[in-house]
Amino acid sequence: MLASDGVELAVTSFGGTGRPIVLLHGLMSCAESWRPRAAALSGHGRVLAPDARGHGRSGRPDGAAPAPHGWSPHRLAADVVELLERTGPATLVGHSMGGISALLAAVRCPELVRALVVEDSPLDLTGVPPGLLDDMRAWFTAVAGPHPSRAELERVFGRPRPEVGVHMGSCAVRRADGWWLACDVGDALEIAAHWTRESLLDEASRVRAPLLVIEAEESVVPPGQLELLAARVPGARHVRLPGTGHLVHDADPQAWTAEVTALLEPRRT
Numbered sequence: 304m305l306a307s308d309g310v311e312l313a314v315t316s317f318g319g320t321g322r323p324i325v326l327l328h329g330l331m332s333c334a335e336s337w338r339p340r341a342a343a344l345s346g347h348g349r350v351l352a353p354d355a356r357g358h359g360r361s362g363r364p365d366g367a368a369p370a371p372h373g374w375s376p377h378r379l380a381a382d383v384v385e386l387l388e389r390t391g392p393a394t395l396v397g398h399s400m401g402g403i404s405a406l407l408a409a410v411r412c413p414e415l416v417r418a419l420v421v422e423d424s425p426l427d428l429t430g431v432p433p434g435l436l437d438d439m440r441a442w443f444t445a446v447a448g449p450h451p452s453r454a455e456l457e458r459v460f461g462r463p464r465p466e467v468g469v470h471m472g473s474c475a476v477r478r479a480d481g482w483w484l485a486c487d488v489g490d491a492l493e494i495a496a497h498w499t500r501e502s503l504l505d506e507a508s509r510v511r512a513p514l515l516v517i518e519a520e521e522s523v524v525p526p527g528q529l530e531l532l533a534a535r536v537p538g539a540r541h542v543r544l545p546g547t548g549h550l551v552h553d554a555d556p557q558a559w560t561a562e563v564t565a566l567l568e569p570r571r572t
Contacts, residue, residue, distance in 0.1 A: 316351055322393065327401025355404070413510075
């Protein structure tokens with residue numbers, strides 16, 4: 304799929320028929336990371352997952368769009384809207400960065416979004432310590448690669464939560480010098496920098512589609528933020544799943560699937 308600013312976006316189909324369910328991954332992740340969860344959702348519709356720009360098999364802005372606009376939350380949401388213009392109205396399921404894109408897409412084009420699941424998405428990081436991005440850069444640079452094997456990459460990312468290693472391993476690519484994550488650290492930080500400069504909570508709160516907000520017990524989101532989002536959206540539901548880290552859908556797949564399919568069931572085709 305070619306985005307309106309010239310960036311080529313890859314979209315993976317995980318099967319199923321009927322109304323689309325679009326899975327949106329988080330920062331430095333990829334569409335392939337959804338494969339373990341997709342089978343349980345494919346009985347409820349046609350499951351699709353795009354690689355966000357700069358991630359997985361998708362292209363990056365380069366000179367196609369002026370920085371930093373090419374990495375902004377609203378540009379990422381526009382990519383989702385442009386996909387929905389092709390697929391028709393869909394349920395959006397977004398983790399972290401993907402949840403931000405889902406919310407902004409639903410505000411921009413409510414007629415294209417039937418329902419949303421937002422999982423552990425930070426909507427306001429404007430109050431975080433100024434060194435956060437530097438810390439992220441140091442950590443991502445240290446672990447992104449190269450690794451001698453996919454197994455070693457998974458081991459590094461899997462401390463202390465093994466599901467993180469497996470998740471990131473699904474997004475690894477082999478290059479001449481070893482295994483890397485399929486996202487440039489600088490590109491990821493361009494995206495994250497927007498979150499520290501602009502609060503998106505008020506805008507996201509204008510969503511009026513059915514909304515399920517899932518929060519990790521060990522969340523990366525400032526306390527109370529996701530609960531506040533749900534409180535502002537009429538009829539929204541907020542759940543916090545015990546024992547989970549940021550990758551809630553991989554930390555407790557059974558509970559996550561039960562929550563998501565409960566939202567999908569009334570809309571089954």
